[in-house]
Amino acid sequence: MKKLDDIDRRLIALLQDNARLSTVQLAKAVGLSRSAVQERIARLEQSGVIAQYTVRLGSGGDPLRAWLLLRYADGFSCDDVMPQLEALPQVQSCHSVAGETDMLVLVQAETPSMLSDLREAVAGFKGIDDVTTLPVLRTLLER
Incomplete structure (x- = not known):
């Protein structure tokens, strides 16, 4: 290419x-x-540089978005956790990263209470040792 x-x-x-x-x-x-x-x-x-065209929802109800920073339990990996995350419609994207955090997961919920429930569900997944939640306050640029 x-x-x-x-x-x-x-x-x-x-x-x-x-x-x-x-x-x-x-x-x-x-x-x-x-x-x-x-x-x-x-x-x-x-060449695959452009993979698809999609729709990004506007602010008609602005759902609450947050990044979940996941750390795997000993002996677990991305392959163990991904099937559980893929089953949740609130999960927008997952990124495997290096460092203290193993995976960044962007989630969407309608209310803070629903975000809390989602966070607790993910924290209870087999293979997850720790979850840190970073709510998105404002999106300044999104492409």
């Missing part, structure tokens, strides 16, 4: 902000022709 250049990165950022932008709008924003932008987007899709 061809290395990403500045225009590729700008197209990706624009699409992350609004995946419904037309090819003409994208072309104007990056200073290329419509056909050149179409070719670049097709290449980014075919």
